[in-house]
Amino acid sequence: MKNESLSLCVKCGTCRTMCPVFRVTGEEGGVARGKISILQALYNGDTRFSEETLDFLNRCVTCGSCEFVCPRDVPFLEIIEDAREKAVDDGQISLAKKIALKLISGNKGIKGTTKLAHLIPGESGLNFKIPLINRHIPKPGKPLDSILPDYSPSTGRKVFDVVYFPGCAMRYLYTDTAKHLVTVLNRLGVGVYLDFGQKCCGFPHLTAGDRKTFNTLSTHNSDRFSAFKGKADYIVTACATCGSALKNNYNLPMKVLDINELLVDVLDVHFGERTDGNGLATRFHHPCHLLKHQQVKTQPERILSELSDYEEMAGSDFCCGFGGSFSVFEGKLSRQIGDKKAKMVKQSFAEAGIKKEVLVTSCPGCMLQLTDSLKRNEIHVPVKHIIDIIFEQMEEPHD
Structure with missing residues (x-):
């Protein structure tokens, strides 16, 4: 934990205006400045990791809304990640969360989890323990690697090639959207590489405090990306979470772009204005x-x-x-x-x-x-x- 980062917060409360947890609960411990106060007491030895402390740490979406409006540029996401990492190192992580993080660290686990989530009915007793089960989720179809090739060439005049990192949800749940992305780019003159040997971007592990697994996943994926150096001009994603992880937590040989950036800032695509x-x-x-x-x-x-x-x-x-x-x-x-x-x-x-x-x-x-x-x-x-x-x-x- 960086003490200088904690001291940057002057407790002005600007974060309260955007924090989704605070706007629902109204609890000071739910907002960034409240969590920072708790962590300052923790690292000063005035308190210790307790069930209540961990509860406050876990009640954060890691959306970054607090950082977005903070006039002091307090790196709260870094602070919360460090605190959760310390909690994990101290053994303060539930067995359920350990199992969940383990499942999504490998492609087979993710594939099985998505199928399980769809098959178990909402009225089952598992709903209480696994809230995601009772949510409206798309029916998992065939995995992306069974319906798309490793390389899809452009169908028009070729502009350049990209490596598409679909992420877990696009690869196993929203596969039609992933196919649409490849089709759209091909029609715009962009060839698309896919590497099905890549794994989860690791962002869930990083934000949960499991930095060890994140480092393993990021190293694996970075090595896979290196194989495309000289073949592709950009790494592209259509998952905001994956894009954040790749841009802010990886060291990659190519520039990472969200699909919106690629279409507007690089290709400068115009679709024409429709009067109606x-x-x-x-x-x-x-x-x-x-x-x-x-x-x-x-x-x-x-x-x-x-x-x-x-x-x-x-x-x-x-x-x-x-x-x-x-x-x-x-x-x-x-x-x-x-x-x-x-x-x-x-x-x-x-x-x-x-x-x-x-x-x-x-x-x-x-x-x-x-x-x-x-x-x-x-x-x-x-x-x-x-x-x-x-x-x-x-x-x-x-x-």
Whole structure:
């Protein structure tokens, strides 16, 4: 723990304005400055790791909202990761979390977990212990490595090649979206490499304090990426969490780009303005790991403004409450945050009229959480990845 980082916080409370946990619970221990006060007491020897202390540490989505608005640039994510690492080193981690982290550290474990989550009915007794089981999740289809080749060449004039890192959710749950991404890039002159020997990006392990496993996964993936040096120009992802991990915690031989950055900043793709918005009304949920971790905001907004009747949603940057393992081990709190977000979505579409309404985002984790939150609140608005919107518009005939 870096004491100088803790001392940067002047307890101004600005973080309270954006923290999703605080805005739901109103508890000082739920917000960044409250956690920092607890950690200062812990490292000064005034207190020790207790069940209550660990509870406060775990009640953090690691969305980065506090850092995003902090006037002192307090590196809270680094602080919380270090504190959780110390807790893990001290043996303060539940058996359930150990098992979960172990399962997602290998591809076979992830594949089996997604199938299990779909097969177990919500009314089973397991729902209490594994909240994710009773959520609305897409039915796992065939793994991506069984439906896409290692390399998909461009179908038009070739511009360059990229390595696509799909991440766990795209590889095993949202496989159609992953296929759409490859198709879209191929049509734009981009060849796409896929390396199915890569594993989880390790972000869930890092934020849980299991730095040892994160280092193992990041080293493995980095070595695999090195094989594409000289063959591909960029590493591309369409998962905000994976993008954050690769950009901020890896040392890679190529530049990492979110798909929105590639389309707008590099390829400068324009889809043409539709005077009627193509009969489609869209709002965009800014994934925390994309906006607050990678500073990507205007690119998806430009794309949607060209493809639809797009308006910025009030609370578009408010965390959806997923947070990976947070949604499993803090299920009730995760759902409460999701309910708050769902109300924002409903209000935003209140004036959409007769147009087809779609909530768009650019992270599979957010897609899962938002779909579940909207269905639970009986708000009948579909949730789609921005790549799916682009693919559908490319497929439709236009005058």
